[in-house]
Amino acid sequence: MSTAVETHELSKRYRRVSALTECTVTVPEGRVSALVGPNGAGKTTLLRILAGLASPTGGTACVLGGAPRQDPAFLAEIGFLAQEIPLYGRFTAEDHIRIGAHMNPRWDSALARTRLAELRIPLDQRVGTLSGGQRAQVALALTLAKRPRLLLLDEPVAALDPLARRNFLATLASGMADAEGGLTVVLSSHLITDLERVCDHIVLLTGSRVQLCGDIEALLAEHKILVGPRKDTAPIERTHRVVQTAATPRQSTLLVRLSGPVVDPAYQAEDVTLEELVLAYMGAGEASAGRHLTTVGEGS
Amino acid sequence: MISFRVNGRSGVPPYLQIVQQVRQALRMGVLDVGDQLPTVREVVAAVAVNPNTVLKAYRDLEREGLVEARAGHGTFVRKRPPGPPPGTHSRLGRSLARWVREARGAGLDDESMESLLRVTLRAADAADSNSEESA
Numbered sequence: 001m002s003t004a005v006e007t008h009e010l011s012k013r014y015r016r017v018s019a020l021t022e023c024t025v026t027v028p029e030g031r032v033s034a035l036v037g038p039n040g041a042g043k044t045t046l047l048r049i050l051a052g053l054a055s056p057t058g059g060t061a062c063v064l065g066g067a068p069r070q071d072p073a074f075l076a077e078i079g080f081l082a083q084e085i086p087l088y089g090r091f092t093a094e095d096h097i098r099i100g101a102h103m104n105p106r107w108d109s110a111l112a113r114t115r116l117a118e119l120r121i122p123l124d125q126r127v128g129t130l131s132g133g134q135r136a137q138v139a140l141a142l143t144l145a146k147r148p149r150l151l152l153l154d155e156p157v158a159a160l161d162p163l164a165r166r167n168f169l170a171t172l173a174s175g176m177a178d179a180e181g182g183l184t185v186v187l188s189s190h191l192i193t194d195l196e197r198v199c200d201h202i203v204l205l206t207g208s209r210v211q212l213c214g215d216i217e218a219l220l221a222e223h224k225i226l227v228g229p230r231k232d233t234a235p236i237e238r239t240h241r242v243v244q245t246a247a248t249p250r251q252s253t254l255l256v257r258l259s260g261p262v263v264d265p266a267y268q269a270e271d272v273t274l275e276e277l278v279l280a281y282m283g284a285g286e287a288s289a290g291r292h293l294t295t296v297g298e299g300s
Numbered sequence: 301m302i303s304f305r306v307n308g309r310s311g312v313p314p315y316l317q318i319v320q321q322v323r324q325a326l327r328m329g330v331l332d333v334g335d336q337l338p339t340v341r342e343v344v345a346a347v348a349v350n351p352n353t354v355l356k357a358y359r360d361l362e363r364e365g366l367v368e369a370r371a372g373h374g375t376f377v378r379k380r381p382p383g384p385p386p387g388t389h390s391r392l393g394r395s396l397a398r399w400v401r402e403a404r405g406a407g408l409d410d411e412s413m414e415s416l417l418r419v420t421l422r423a424a425d426a427a428d429s430n431s432e433e434s435a
Contacts, residue, residue: 172348
């Protein structure tokens with residue numbers, strides 16, 4: 001399987017602040033990758049570098065086989081939807097479709113019109129008068145009409161109500177199905193239940209560093225929650241990586257990344273959910289950032 | 301045609317939920333040999349899951365021999381899963397419903413009923429393996 005996105009020790013510094021530090025990330029083609037992490041972890045910076053809108057200060061990025069750059073051939077294959085939905089309020093959806101057709105070589109106007117008709121979004125109404133959910137749908141339909149091979153979405157559903165969010169994700173999933181494996185998506189969001197439905201890959205950033213990157217199902221299988229009596233965890237830590245510990249005077253609960261079977265019968269191993277996994281790594285990332293007094297840059 | 305539900309909080313992976321719902325529909329007779337499953341496009345538009353999830357579920361069902369993909373046409377039911385005919389399930393379901401009413405009447409809550417069922421299943425398994433050993 002080929003790779004859509006590959007970065008090697010990618011770094012971005014803004015003056016004295018590190019927005020990304022030595023980030024090595026791989027997203028295989030045809031996947032939907034969840035980009036998660038606390039605010040200011042570097043998610044937006046990573047997306048902007050992949051889209052060719054910002055340049056790294058260290059390391060390399062390879063997107064669809066080449067370095068991200070501001071040239072028409074590269075940009076024709078990338079769809080980027082920024083946090084603040086970039087539409088012209090005084091123009092209608094139909095105006096936007098026609099503008100898109102002028103500016104994009106592989107543009108599929110029929111695709112955008114059909115999708116918006118399915119959602120009963122009026123094509124002849126000024127976009128500024130539509131609801132937030134409808135505007136997000138218009139923006140996504142336009143981005144998909146470009147028929148990109150890589151779609152980068154920066155918190156597209158953050159401001160939407162649950163129904164609008166579900167519709168947005170359904171449109172995204174339909175776009176994936178239409179592309180028949182030829183579309184890769186990187187989607188940043190804080191809404192883990194949404195991500196669980198559509199994403200099969202995850203990149204987790206905390207404090208400008210990558211904590212976790214890979215196939216969600218494989219990562220869930222590699223991690224377990226160990227529940228047992230309170231005792232020295234050193235034997236466990238020698239074989240496995242302990243991500244998070246919680247202890248009461250009698251009991252300890254460890255979230256571990258396994259490297260082999262757990263031999264101590266005192267521990268009971270339970271499966272982890274994606275939410276538990278994400279929260280554990282976010283917590284661990286913050287704790288280590290505190291220890292090393294690393295400056296956490298605000299992603300811009 | 302059937303429709304799927306995908307529950308993000310059930311702990312069962314979404315692809316397995318789809319597999320289970322197809323098997324269940326086959327057992328209950330909601331789906332029959334020759335029936336078409338919804339296309340990947342239809343499923344993702346309805347339940348907003350990753351198309352790879354639906355493809356994986358359909359591939360699993362195909363490996364089991366329950367469905368077959370016909371190029372350009374879609375995925376169709378090939379055979380029913382092994383087990384009794386559909387009527388059996390609804391008949392047993394009715395007698396189980398009678399039992400549940402009786403258990404409720406006797407003051408058992410859901411959790412007690414579930415643990416009673418588990419204990420009984422385990423006892424039945426043990427009895428089966430004993431009779432196999434003595435045979």
